[in-house]
Amino acid sequence: MNAVETEVDVVKTPVLIVGGSLVGLSASLFLGRLGVPHLLAEKHAGTSHHPRGRGNNVRTMELFRVAGVEDSIRAAASVLAENHGILQADTLSGAEQEWLFKEIDPGGALAKFSPSGWCLCSQNDLEPVLLHRARELGGDLRYGTELVSFEQDADGVTALLRERDGGAERTVRAQYLIAADGPRSPVREALGIGQTGRGDLFHNVSVTFKAKRLADVVGDRRFIACYLTDPAGAGALLPVDNREQWVFHLPWHPETGEELDAFTDERCIAHIRAAAGVPDLEVEITGRAPWHAAERVAERYSAGRVFLAGDAAHEMSPTGAFGSNTGIQDAHNLAWKLAAVLGGWAEAGLLESYGRERRPVAVATAARAAERSAEHRHPGYAALPGAGRQQNVLAVALGYRYAEPVIPEKFEPGRVVVGGRAPHRWLPDGRSTLDLFEGSFTLLVSSPQAVDSGAVPLQVVEVPGVEGAVLVRPDGFVAWAGEDVGEVRGVLEGLLGR
Structure with missing residues (x-):
């Protein structure tokens, strides 16, 4: 090309x-x-x-x-x-610890809904x-x-x-x-x-470092991140290779006048040692960068x-x-x-x-x-009163739709919803229906159909068990669902402005 x-x-x-x-x-x-x-x-x-x-x-x-x-x-x-889950502890060596969540996909149920x-x-x-x-x-x-x-x-x-x-x-x-x-x-x-939006939510300094002995302290706790709550070592620890390379996010408060220059190697090392609960932990700082979370x-x-x-x-x-x-x-x-x-x-x-x-x-x-x-009580984040409403993360990741409400309170992964992601189903040839959606519109039908799409690229695919017909956009979102495939050309023309 x-x-x-x-x-x-x-x-x-x-x-x-x-x-x-x-x-x-x-x-x-x-x-x-x-x-x-x-x-x-x-x-x-x-x-x-x-x-x-x-x-x-x-x-x-x-x-x-x-x-x-x-x-x-x-x-x-x-x-x-x-690695999976978010762990919270006072220090890595301390007795107080809690998994905020341990599995992203407990029980492997996601395989029913996605390839x-x-x-x-x-x-x-x-x-x-x-x-x-x-x-x-x-x-x-x-x-x-x-x-x-x-x-x-x-x-x-x-x-x-x-x-x-x-x-x-x-x-x-x-x-x-x-x-x-x-x-x-x-x-x-x-x-x-x-x-x-609300603007800045909190500030952190991200510190990359090497510490070979830290893997022994972490042990078999294969977390995505660990939030440490002891005031002397508050922050978030993230593994890079589960062996010697790590990242630590230290809370930073520029709104109080705290300068970025205050995050010296000595301060960062002391902070990481306190978080680990190992006063003599050998730490080599390899980089630091400020960042902020915002809405x-x-x-x-x-x-x-x-x-x-x-x-x-x-x-x-x-x-x-x-x-x-x-x-x-x-x-x-x-x-x-x-x-x-x-x-x-x-x-x-x-x-x-x-x-x-x-x-x-x-x-x-x-x-x-x-x-x-x-x-998750993210270090450095002071939530608004009443914040923290639990909501199905899968509904945010897969259930959002180009209609109201954008994120439904109840998400049904296998249901066809106009404006929502087309559901995953395995095809007889071993592909997922999702593998079809790229470069053209796709009409899912349960039996052979002759369809007039005008000059719009359209593939018609038989999928066992499909009710009626489902028109899917090239990005995998449902454009139309119905019984009369004669409506398809009009739907396409309306959507594409032809």
Whole structure:
């Protein structure tokens, strides 16, 4: 696939992606799968070196399954394959401990509803997998390249890119721009798009370190994270390799005037020793980075031909790993719509549904993430009175829908709901129904049917046990369900603006 065409020092591409972290790389992967040429610009020299953003929920893994990278991701994540649950303790050596939850999928019930499952893969392990596959699919991914400026008109977006090593500049002309440039999003700021929500929730300093003896202290407690409550060692411990590499999140309170410089090696080592309950633990600090949790959602997800995705569109507490998953699913929603419009089988008005569908999901999910921080008593987080309402996490991951209520109180995974994720069923050939949903609409029927879809790509698939007919979008969401397949063409034309 020819990613771009160069003409008189102007690079022309259908889609320009700004930002090459998880969401930008996912957008590149999904567009590549759909045959859409694109260029990605990322200001950093390479993929992330920090083990963060590790929780990939079942819906995200379903998308990666369809995109052909699930096995590679699980291979990259194998070192943490046995880790599960959130533990809370006074210190790692202390007697007081409690599992806030011990199993992500107790009893293995999830296998009834999905061909995939949760996966604990740190961002520094996941990004190289996505990058490799995106390039294999023909994506033009340029690291060490920053966006200097952009302007748009009725026909496209003109952007100026600069190589950070050497300063060479290049003009890019794209039909559309995806801004996956993080929570401070210069693109969002340039567009003048405001944000709603509670703002900052809490601040932490993330410290990466080596401590060989810590594995002996942890023992067989294979947790995703351990929240430590002793005041001298309060924070959250996360394993990187279950052996000698670890991450510790220390509470930070800049609102009281606490400076980042106060987190010296000596202070961090003393804090980690107190958390472990081992005063002479040998600790080697290898890095530190400040971060904050917030609840913010962009007031709108697009302006003209520019679209926000990921942290540029929404911020939420990391508890529950909802943020990166929501962003990856943003990219998936947008990718098929761009492919449809650029492919000529949908009008540009289809793109307006991106923000209309994804923003309510982010608002509901951000609120849920804040509630989960309260439930898990995340270090440094002071919840609002009454916060902490329990809600089925599976309903957030799989049950959200493009209709009201966005997240249902009761989630029935096997039920067909218009606006919701199409249910998983195994097919006679060993595939899941979810494996069908990419690149075209799919009509699920129980017996052979002749269907007129006009010029819209449509595959008709017989699935034993299907009631009536179910029309599924390329992103795996149900567009229509009924008995009369003669209605399908009208549904497609209405949805795609044809």
